[in-house]
Amino acid sequence: MAKLISIFVSFFVVVQANAFTLSVSNGAFFTNNEVRINVADNCQNSGYTASGLLSLAVEASEQFWNKVPTSRLRLKQGGVVSVAGAFRTDSICSSDNPCVPNNSLIHTQEILISCNINATNFPSTSIIALTVPNNVAGQTINAATLLINDNVSNQFATKSRPEQISILAHEIGHAFGLGHSPVKDSLMYFQSRATSFRLGWDDIDGITYLYPVEQPFSGCGTVDLNQSGSGKMGPMIFGFLFALLTGLAFRKKALSGLFSGTRSRK
Ligand SMILES: [Zn+2]
Structure with missing residues (x-):
């Protein structure tokens, strides 16, 4: 039975540990703790100016990824930039x-957010955005491109602001190295871009795997009984004496019972 339980626990742990996927197959990530988000000044149909889109991306970062205490990654506001056509x-x-x-x-x-109208990227209006970490060297992501469908009748512009924030947060997840998750309550779940308004445990596992907080090793803990002064020793000595006396009394009673029992059997 114990073996069965241990197999079950192992299985559960393995399934949890492998749920999230990575956007770059070798597990590449940004090496800096702070990564800036910039927005290209080239949108026409998104419903936002470039600076408005930048504010939306910053809100997405703050509302989702920057809140994870076990992750060292902090997404920061960059600026509006000019890019090639x-x-x-x-x-x-x-x-x-x-x-x-x-x-x-x-x-x-x-991380560069740009509007895009290419038909290979966006064969239909239902594809809202597309992200590829496209400047990768070994296991280091140097930069990623996040494209928003800027064709006329694109669906990004029709979404509510919370949905747009969720969409950007999902795409930013791809930009810093996460792939899709099979876990339904995850932001990175492949079918629910616009319906997750918080991170799921698998999103948190994913970002923590790629960007773990490094805890400084402070050596073994020590206990100093005199650390708070001699005042602490009084109760400790009293406690020790109380335990000793109680133990002796109990032992005496137990021995007495043993002898009386022995006598009663006769
Ligand atoms: Zn996706």
Whole structure:
């Protein structure tokens, strides 16, 4: 039975540990604790100015990812930047499965949000956004591109502000290294972009795996009985004496019972 329980516990732990996935297969991540989000000044149909979109992205970061105490990653406000026309018109991948990043959309702006109208990126209006960490060296993400569908009749503009924040938070998750989660209450769940308004345990596991807080090792803990002065010793000595006397009394009673029992058997 004990073995059965131990197998069950192991299975449960393994399933929990492997639920989230990674956006870069080798588990790449940003090496700095602080990563800036910048927005390209090239949107026409998103319903936002570039600075409005930047505020939305900062709100998404604060409301979701920056709240995780076990993660060292802190997403920060960058600025509005000018980018080449390719960021609005080109496909993010030069070939798919797996995506080979299009060099024209590689940049050094850490996380860059850009509007885009390319039909390969957005074959329908139901695809709202697309994110690829496209400047990766080994296990280091240098930069990621987050594209918002800016075609006329795009669905981003029709969403409520909380839904738009949730969508951006989901895409930012891809930008810093997380893939989709099979866990339904996760922000990174692949089918619920606009319906998660908080992080699930799997999102927290994912960001903590990629960006663990490093705890400084302070050595073994010590207990100093005199640390708070001699006042602490009085109750301790009293307690010790009380325990000793109680123990002796109990032992005496037990011995007495033993002898009386022995006598009664006769
Ligand atoms: Zn996604």
